[in-house]
Amino acid sequence: MTMPPVDTKAELALLARMKQGDESAFVALYRKHRDAVYRFALLYAGSPAIAADVTQDTFVHLMTQHRQFDPTRGSIGAWLCGVARNMARKQCGVREDATDPAELQDDARAHDSQVDHQSPLDRLLRGELAEHVRRAVAGIAPHYRDVLILCEVADLSYAEAAQVCGIDIGTVRSRLSRARTQLAQRLASYAPSARGMKEVQS
């Protein structure tokens, strides 16, 4: 789910044309970033329907609120991820105030609608291990999950993740470290079967 390669000049040219009403420029920007936005929303929300809504709302935001994008602060892709994050949090009913210590505890849980109520029919990914990891990611606290998805799966830099989440780089590092610890603990129970799968594959 890495972000598409950034050609800043070309993207800004597309954005300028889009602002003038050039439909082909909007379509080009959409096609370049749609999958990254959708995948981020899917991992964040754990629901294809919510991910589709979030993706649509994110690109509607691009066409109506493009003045909010500041090219000096990061790429369009990172900005869109930030918009998608806010949309996903609204959709999921997540209330997270980064300054609220009560919600920044290590054992803060994800919203009930996102975890532990999924049946095998809710499977989103093809591979068993990947699906297990996805569910484990969905179970960790939202403020850690954000950073984990952005840095480990979407392959954003720490600086871009900081921009998306509205936090500083040091906080990104510490949250990522805790997120990895939480995820490793959740995956530990799966370790024997995962090793078995690897042995079978090899």
Add this chain to the structure above:
Amino acid sequence: MTHDVLEDGLGALRRDIAEVHAPAALEAALVARFRQQHRRIARPDFWWLPPLALAATLAVTSWMVRMPHGTQLPAGAATTPAAEADAGPFLALRPLERIALEPGTTVVETEFPRALLADWGLPVAPDHAGEPVRAEMLYSADGEPIAVRLIN
């Protein structure tokens, strides 16, 4: 071992999520929304109001510019484009009674050495005596200069 489990798990997640794509139906919906938005921007309600206001402003401005303005020239004097400039009053070079009785006068824009002003009793700084001066000369019918005003 924990690190291996974590890296294996994240690797599997990266591989599988890369095969997931946004629903195809989204693009059509977004393009329709884009068209709708830009149609609205292209022709808003009262779209005709700004051009109409601009045309009215231009018409009023044009009418005001073409209005005849009063001049400070003596009666009967011909005007030149320079006479419409915002210059100072004419200085009489001959008695005012005689100028008032002149039957036909002409205003001519000219340029002459500043030293000539001394001939008419006007102060001239020696340092600037050689510089040219632009002025409007009021001539009598027989070509005699009877008044002058400096343009700059």
